[in-house]
Amino acid sequence: MFILVNLKAYPCDPIEVATAARDVAEESGVRIAVSPQAADISRVADTGVETWAQHVDPNGHGSHTGSTLAEAVAEAGAVGTLINHSEKRLKLADIDGSVQAAERADLETCVCANNPAQIGAVAALGPDSVAVEPPELIGGDVSVATADPGIVTDAVDAAANVDDDVAVYCGAGISTGDDVVTAEELGASGILLASGVAKADDPRAALEDLVSGL
Numbered sequence: 001m002f003i004l005v006n007l008k009a010y011p012c013d014p015i016e017v018a019t020a021a022r023d024v025a026e027e028s029g030v031r032i033a034v035s036p037q038a039a040d041i042s043r044v045a046d047t048g049v050e051t052w053a054q055h056v057d058p059n060g061h062g063s064h065t066g067s068t069l070a071e072a073v074a075e076a077g078a079v080g081t082l083i084n085h086s087e088k089r090l091k092l093a094d095i096d097g098s099v100q101a102a103e104r105a106d107l108e109t110c111v112c113a114n115n116p117a118q119i120g121a122v123a124a125l126g127p128d129s130v131a132v133e134p135p136e137l138i139g140g141d142v143s144v145a146t147a148d149p150g151i152v153t154d155a156v157d158a159a160a161n162v163d164d165d166v167a168v169y170c171g172a173g174i175s176t177g178d179d180v181v182t183a184e185e186l187g188a189s190g191i192l193l194a195s196g197v198a199k200a201d202d203p204r205a206a207l208e209d210l211v212s213g214l
């Protein structure tokens with residue numbers, strides 16, 4: 001299982017989380033990545049943790065003020081990027097452009113979607129992975145894998161029907177090791193989570209719990 005910790009714009013210490021994620025990954029052998037604010041990518045990557053961007057724009061170099069350039073996040077130390085997170089939604093053509101921009105910069109890609117139908121659509125764009133995250137469960141206390149297991153299994157089927165090579169992750173409300181195991185049993189090969197770690201009093205303990213059943 002791959003565990004991707006999205007720090008969003010939460011007021012946590014990105015270095016504290018990154019250091020804990022690096023150590024727990026090393027100790028457990030579980031792949032864990034941290035996705036900080038773009039401005040924090042460089043110092044998070046310097047900790048040695050696998051570092052992802054939260055978003056990249058479709059454009060390349062040029063007159064694009066305010067854009068998040070795939071080449072720039074890669075240069076800062078990111079090795080992957082989320083695209084079309086529920087809190088940073090894009091039009092289909094721009095998702096396609098962002099996947100291509102990320103690939104040009106050698107970034108691994110994970111395109112997020114709200115439901116299994118959208119998973120099928122974005123899987124067709126050829127990302128490395130897709131992640132189903134029902135918006136109504138994001139930030140809540142109940143894991144998607146418990147609240148609506150059919151969303152996860154249907155997302156796995158939808159992606160497989162389009163492209164067997166696209167990995168399927170799930171996210172929303174995941175906070176415990178049991179949630180991670182349940183997601184794995186439903187066919188997900190990774191999870192995205194945010195508040196369970198970013199808002200935890202002890203991010204290291206939260207991460208240790210997440211990997212405890214793997």
Ligand SMILES: O=C(CO)COP(=O)(O)O
Nearest residue numbers: 138139172173193194195
């Ligand atoms: O949006 C998410 C991860 O990208 C999920 O957020 P929560 O883990 O806070 O529900």
